[in-house]
Amino acid sequence: MGHRVGMEVSIAVSHAVQLARAEAIAAYPITPQTHIVEHLSSLVANGELDAEFITVESEHSALSACIGTSAAGARTYTATSSQGLALMFEILFIASAMRFPIVMNVANRALSGPLNIWNDHSDIMAARDIGWIQIFVENGQEAFDHTIMAFKIAENHKVLLPTIVNLDGFILSHVVEALEILDQEAVDKFLPAYHPRYRLDPKEPVTMGAFAMPEMYTEVKMAHQVALTNAYDQIVKVWEEYAKLSGRQYQPVERYKTKGAKVLLLTMGSLSEVAEIAVDELREAGVPVGLVKLRLWRPFPFADLRAAVAGAELLIVCDRALSLGGAAGPVMAEVRSAFYPVASQPQILGYAIGLGGRDVSPQTFKEVVSQAQREAQQGPSQEFYLFGVRG
Amino acid sequence: MSKPMDQYTWQEIAIGGILIEPGSAREYRVGDWRSQHPVWTKSRCIRCGVCWTVCPEAAILEEPEGYFDMNPTYCKGCGTCARECVTGCISMIPEEE
């Protein structure tokens, strides 16, 4: 089925793209995604991947070219981070509205102002509304697995939506990990060839990207919203199918030691593994704490989240990004909103940690938990907490 | 055949807003815009076809004997054909109301 190797996660991700038999790649280099595209370039150059690699002149053109290749009917992939994601901003909406099943890895990196190449989630959190399926991974194995699965999810005719697999920049992308690389045969069985619903073909001409007057825009958007919401079922199905193949079962919301937990932490991405250590240590010290890991970000798994948190008194949402001037923690804001219609809900506090790649250790989480418990008891003294800020 | 815009339900619109019927613009009668239309004086027409080439609307049709006439569904009355006619046999006549 596969073989275990010690491999840099970026290289593993590029092998996932190779195994998925991607046909067209248009990408622009940006730290920390560079190793993915560099390795893909060399795979193409050595004839190990039969694909067209377009060395575009910007990320905006990268996603535009991806739309072109997808419209022609090719299996399409790209990767970016931070400023690159921000540069392709207007095209992100168009790619999903036009329903092209492009797969993109985002090696999460802080957005500029000031320039910072290290990991946080501000790049993807600024792109919540783009209408793509969005998934977070917490380690290299997951980055590999989810990149392969993303093609199957995106290209499903019931879905036909572009998909982002987020992996933390540097913390995951540049780390060597022991992981299992599946065999080509296993992936081929799992992931059949891409058959586009519509493509640019003179034998059956279609017009893609027509404009919509106010009389029609709402209806087109409704179709998109329904498609994205209903994609949940297909996503779960694909994850179950992959579990049979790999033995690794993924869920939209995963729980770690949440049984009997009065206090819950909520994390996304690689922070989850660090939080697990903190939860272990806190439990040993007698603190009834557990961890909820949010894997599926879009479509938002309302039911799974509400079920995972049921019974807790305090939910500490750990954001790795800020939504400045608003509710401050984007994940916290969405989680609170998810609980609004629910009769019984825990107290929900939001802590922003690890911005701009600042290190987060198990100790950080332990301090966050004790601080949050104090705040919850005394009544929250602030709207949001930027943990660890000096001054 | 397309419906008026405000009669489409969201389920009826093809995926991603794609339009699957090429040339469906032909359903729209842009000829209703014009305030003048071309008239050919057949005796002076040499059937060269220049008028047909310069019409931005492709609204000039060839008749069986090789003469040309406007297509009332699409002629916007711009007068380019009259201006470019080699013999000057086309006149622009105001639309009668």
Next chain:
Amino acid sequence: MEKFGTAQSQKFDTYASRLLPREEFFTSGHRACQGCGEALAVRWVCKAIGKDAVIANATGCMEIVSSGMPQTAWMHPWIHVAFENTAAVASGVEAGLKVLARKGKLSGPPPKVVAMGGDGGTTDIGLQALSGALERGHDFTYICLDNEAYMNTGIQRSSSTPYGAMTTTSPPGKMSIGQHTWKKDMIAIAVAHGVPYVATASPSYLFDLFFKVKKALQTPGPAYIHVLSVCPTGWRSAIDLSVRLGRLAVETGVFPLYEVVNGHYRLTVEVPKLRPVTHYMKPQGRFRHLRAPEIDFIQRQTTARYELLLQKCQAPYPEFPPLIHAEKAEEGEEGQ
């Protein structure tokens, strides 16, 4: 590539209209203004492209008038994404078709890829994508439909707006004569990228345009054609004058028709004696505010640039002997 030779327009072209294909690929029912020169250009470009092609189009006049849901005037497979990325989208379509053909997933050879954009989407906001696509050498044709301003959004200036022209963002006034920079030379930019076929064209010289488009499509690698599209609405000219103004632009030397084949310049419509530029500018309201000093400047510049073009056509070709490959030079030395 020599099949069509030099597309030199002569009187007989006028009478050969009937030899042109009848099938309409840019159908009636589009919402362009009456007398739109760009619609005429697109109508003929689409006919020259033929059935076996795919079009990527920029946001602009032609895109808006032809593709309002639920109707489309395009008979070709057509894609519009955004304003500034047409060349990038076309690059993607070309690469996608290439890989599919290689994998045997296409029934037949890949169709031609054509990118169309206005002067806004090409010379300004789209210049980066165009430069990238030309540099990477994709096998596609880029056709710029130049109506000399951002017409669709209400006649704002672009870098293709001619000197002295009135637009809403280069209006004449106490402190301004209108557009104060000269039209950006897109042909030179394309030639600088080493594009094998670059040409100017005009729907007023229909056969010239038709054969240039065919030649561009048949040229392997990128090709760039710059088409002057008269806009009566933006240029403030009479709606029946679009073809005449296009002809005057050529006869006054304002928009010479030429092609550059592998760096070799060649006029395709020769004008033995240039008319004064005022013949071209008078019917257009956008130049009405210009006084003698500006008109004189325009005349001198136009004449000078035309002479320069004639010199380029005369220039020895190739200008420098081609670089000898390193290995060949070594072989030569060993042979001695």
